[in-house]
Amino acid sequence: MKKVKHATAAGEDYLEAVLVLQQEKGMVRSVDVARHMGVSKPSVCHAVATLKEGGFLTMDEDFFLRLTDVGKEVAEKTYEKHCFFMRLLVDAGVEPRIAEQDACRMEHVISESSFRHLKRSVGKKE
Template sequence: MRITAGVQDYVKAIYTLQQEEAPVSNGRLASYFGFSAPTITEMLKKLESLELVDYQARYGVRLTEIGEKIALEMIRHHRLLELYLVQALGMSWDEVHDEAEVLEHVLSEALEERIAEYLGHPQFDPHGSPIPARDGSIPQRDSCSLALLELNQIARIVEVEDRDAARLRYLADLGLTPNNVITIIARAPFDGPLTLWVGAEQTQQVLDSRLATRIQVQIERSI
């Protein structure tokens, strides 16, 4: 079976979108990639012929066991590479996603294992996303969206969505990075912005509620 970089990208995207809602519709994939509906349909039919997905035009698509295995391998490559680029080469967290998108397709299993060993077999990447183990298992933890926190709950940031470099730079400027502690001290009505204390210094910041949905936190206590 010949698995191209394009096929790997699609199964990885389907896996990611399945975590939110399954099956995954053509429309969600078109929005994710920025491709036309006919282009998405053509690729899904190809994936089905490779037995990587179960696809029904009016229903959507799910990965098969083989498709999920490939997706998890690509995600492992990607997240190990991101962490390596940060820790070994000193790149910033907003630079590494696009580099890893390219390198993940050519990383050999031998080099993957050497990188994992060099990094101490990490469980999470620089953005806090879990790194699948070689057997496909994924580190588990309890977390929720920052947007769901109640007023005066103290929480620690554990993960930040990483696809948009400009957004990562903006959030870093606000101090909203993994391991930082935050507290919502005010919430504007009608899904308006959140006012936060950030870090040990309790620096006050204002965050759009839509951006808050892209940050995962672990609740520590209430004040």
């Protein structure tokens, strides 16, 4: 049986940031993540060390960050939830800045099962 790895909510945020930045820039360094997230470079360095230890990402000799297969899976699931909740909230009339903050919290607390059911339910109404 395959052991499922879990990242903390903060770890998921860092993985999501790396995914988004990779899509935008291709290559990503810690300083890019710090700028994107509005956090300090030492905070990113600590998170990167933890995520490397957990097997979620790697850093090459040029200090570029790369998501592992597991890290990419976690990042993509987190980003999918984020985009879903962001769109749902904005469509409901929530101001985008507030929707962004709320979507970021919601993406971490909903179970995978509940998210799939909710997504399917909303999809039927569209």
